[in-house]
Amino acid sequence: MSPESIIQLENKFYISANSSYADDRTKILNQTDTFGIFDRWGDIKQLGEEVQGLYHQGTRFISNLEFKINNMRPLLLSSAIKEENELLSVDLTNPAILFSEKENKTSIPKDAIYIGRSKFLRNGQCYETITITNYGAEIYEFPVSLKFHADFKDIFEIRGLKREKRGEIFEIKHTDKNEIFISYKGLDEIIRTTIISLSEKPDDWEHQTNAIYHVVLKPHRSISIQYDIGFVIGNENIAQHISYDKAQSLLKDDLEKGKGVFAHISTSNEQFTHWINRSQMDLKSLLAQTKYGLYPYAGVPWYNTAFGRDGIITALETLWAAPDIARDTIAFLAHNQATVENAYQDAEPGKILHETRGGELVECDEIPFKQYYGSVDSTPLFIVLCGAYYKRTADIEFIKEMWPYVEKALEWIEKYGDYDEDSFVEYNHKSVNGLFNQGWKDSHDSISHASGDLAVPPIALCEVQGYVYDAKIKASELATALGKKKLSIKLKQEANDLKTLFNKEFWDNETGWYVLALDGEKKCCKVKSSNAGHALFSRIADHDKAVRMAENLLQDDMFSGWGIRTLAKGEKRYNPMSYHNGSIWPHDVAMIASGFSKYGLQEQTIKLVGAMFDASIFIDLQRLPELFCGFTRRKGEGPTSYPVACSPQAWSVGAVFMLLEACLNMEINALEKKIVFKRPCLPPFLEHITIDDLDIGEGKASFELHRYKHDAGITVKEKPDDWEIYTIK
Structure with a gap:
């Protein structure tokens, strides 16, 4: 099997542009472990590639949510996320509603009924209030409905991963507290439950999850329907129910606390x-x-x-x-930090985390991302952050606590990072289901030669050498602060030696560019990429080369007018619509x-x-x-x-x-x-x-x-x- 086909096989978690939801003009609310992708009406509908939903800890707990008036979709006036990201506000009105004589109701002209929807997330709950106001001159009577559905898909299924088998959704339960319980038992034997709590008992139910209210409104009068949606995983305790108004008040308090x-x-x-x-x-x-x-x-x-x-x-x-964000991140x-070797997780002692995930697929070991270490740069960057935080804050007590982890990270660079002992840190993935490329450009086709051929591992990326240089400089400074003078001198000398070697081996004088990488055969990937600009960020670049690099990075083949491309126009793999080969990343x-x-x-x-x-x-x-x-x-x-x-x-x-x-x-x-x-x-x-x-x-x-x-x-x-x-x- 060719390296190209292996890459394609092992890269099944890469996000394809086929999963586009851009045309759906969605509105997004998020609060840490929970987020919602809604349409502009405030609904959740499975259009296009079907990504809308309410998600919690890697699982979609609500896959359909629709509000209707007289079994019709309201007309959209406007919708917006508020300035502090705390609220999705939607303004709607009614289409013309014509009732027959048999129905014995007054027909309603278009725009007589105002419908305001406001929803927010807090502490793993979604809250919504729907306010319905009659601006007409007569009493109007009409039904409104709220329809819910939950499919409990793992986010990797939404991204396109196909599964031969899924778990089972149990029979829907209603309680006398106007609650709906929708539960799913996954192949991981964990039960995940969506709990919908309605403020008022519906007048009717249709198919168990479509709540119908019969509204009678006098002129210039309003009614409100409120509900909240909670998510329970396994043996977690069900959150204490609080009202929309109470939750909104607590959210405002949260926002005030966050201002500091x-x-x-x-x-x-x-x-x-x-x-x-x-x-x-x-x-x-x-x-x-x-x-x-x-x-x-x-x-x-x-x-x-x-x-x-x-x-x-x-x-x-x-x-x-x-600076507190840096402290908590460290x-x-x-x-x-990894403590043992584990090929499935691409883990080695001292290595810093690439990502951690929740959800059914990681619990079933169908993917390795529950605790995954497949990045070559997180470890030196961890040391860089420690050093930068210390200079910013002088928080020596915290650095004393973190020093053992810094030492382990340095040991990883020395023992595992330099895969072939050539003084450069490279990567060669071990996990069959892990990432093939393990720098920040981790899509399967992001590291190539001028010919367009993909680089073969182990791969030494140019920016990673800069991160390692910076890490050793900063670790040297931390060692000095902790009274470890011999180690400080050793680390500084290693950094200087790396800088000299890097500027010799990675610099291409003909193009005035640092090459993207050295491949497994020590061949230079002579393509113009934004990675080379990171050599200035880390200060590993010689000054004369940095000046030349800056000039070249701002030429038309790299600078689009909006920013610097990840790959230069004219390179074989250049594509301005690609993920890493010509796009712009802020x-x-x-x-x-x-x-x-x-x-x-x-x-x-x-x-x-x-x-x-x-x-x-x-x-x-x-x-x-x-x-x-x-x-x-x-x-x-x-x-x-x-x-x-x-x-x-x-x-x-x-x-x-x-x-x-x-x-x-x-x-x-x-x-x-x-x-x-x-x-x-x-x-x-x-x-x-x-x-x-x-x-x-x-x-x-x-x-x-x-x-x-x-x-x-x-x-x-x-x-x-x-x-x-x-x-x-």
Whole structure:
């Protein structure tokens, strides 16, 4: 069997664009382990590729939800997700309703009845209130109905995985408390139950799950129907039932408590400020409470769970503005670090998690993702985050707790990461059902040669060598802080040796580019990719090469006008509509922009910040998705959507914070108690930026930056007495 066919066989979990739901114009609510994909009416209908639903911990607990008036769908007026992501609000009205004389009811003209739907998620429950108001001049009598269905499909089934056999859905049960119980026993022997609680007893039932209410409304009078949907897995206790109003009040309290996670950022540009605020709210909606604190789930719908790489990069993006996210992310990953070798999980001692999943398929071992370690970069990036967090906070007590995990991660790099002992870290997957490619571009065709032939493992990616370099530099600094001088010197020397070797073996002087990878035969993958830009992010690039790289990354074959493509136009596998071979990923662009700023390339940095901001304006809610297509920018048009992109996606909505940090070239050094702006430069669309309530040391800092012709100045409003805040020109 050829390597190509093996890749296709083992890559059955890759998301195909055939699962598109973009044309359905869906509305998404999410809160950590629970999310809902609704149509614009607030319903759940299985259209197209059938992805709408209410999902909880990897399972779809509601697959159909329809509201009708007189057995007809209402007319849509508008629908929107509220600013803080807390509520889906839908405005509807009635179509013309004609009753016969036999029915003895007054016919209702179009637009006489207003129907308002409001729904939200909280603590694994979905709540909705439906308000029906008569704006006509007569008494109107009509039926309305709510129909529910649950198929209990695992999210990997929704993504296209075919199963020969499924479990069984039990007989639907009704209780005298207006509750409906729909239960499913999976092949994992776990019973999953959907509980629908109605505030009022229906007048009739149809097929057990279609609740019918007979409404009689006087002019300018309203009635409300409320219900909630809960989810129970196995032996979990059924949540105590609370009303819609009580749950909404608690949700508001939750939102208030969450406001302290980030510093407050405002700018002279209302749209840029909205982008920041939207990104904060999106990220808060993805922060899951774990026993180790808050962890940023990767994205809705496909990755609504903990991913190691995604969580780390999100924490790095937001570190300056929300350091507690980094602390909790480190703690979660440390306590989920691999301790033994397990080929099925691609696990080795010291390796950091790739992803963890719930659901029937992982419980049945049909897929390996219950606790899966198939990423080559999570482990060095974990060390990078530890070092960056320490510099940002000076939290030495936490670093002392985490040091054993850092040591294990360093041991993994030394023993398992360098697969063939050539001083570079590479990957070669072991799990038959795991990921073939294990860098951030993990689709099956993402690592190739200039000829278009796919690289064979073990594969050493260029960006991974940079992460390892950065990890050893930061581990050296941590070792110094912990009094481990010999180890510190050793790690720093290893980092310097790696930098020298990397710039020799990965640099292609002819193209002025770092090659994408070295394959299993040590052949260079001489393609122009965005991966090379990460060599600037990690600082492994020699300065002269970094300057040349920056110039080349902004050429027309890489820079689309909206951002940097993952693969250059002209490469054999270039396709602007592909997942990793020509598309644009906001987190990728942000990391490259951060790299530019680290080498003092502020003009280039500003260009990327402007491109991402422009893209956000064209995108619904100003919510940057996981990725979008890499077509060249066309005047008067926005970027082209990628059909199955996650949105919200943690490291995409986190990109704005890294982009802002990059253009300000800001460094918060808690060890030296200073905030330094090195040649800060604001883009032309920002006159000033205000940052308030930034956590530093034991206090807060607030300051403003103002744009001048060639630089930026700072006005400090508040800071601890023992801290300094200043600019370097």
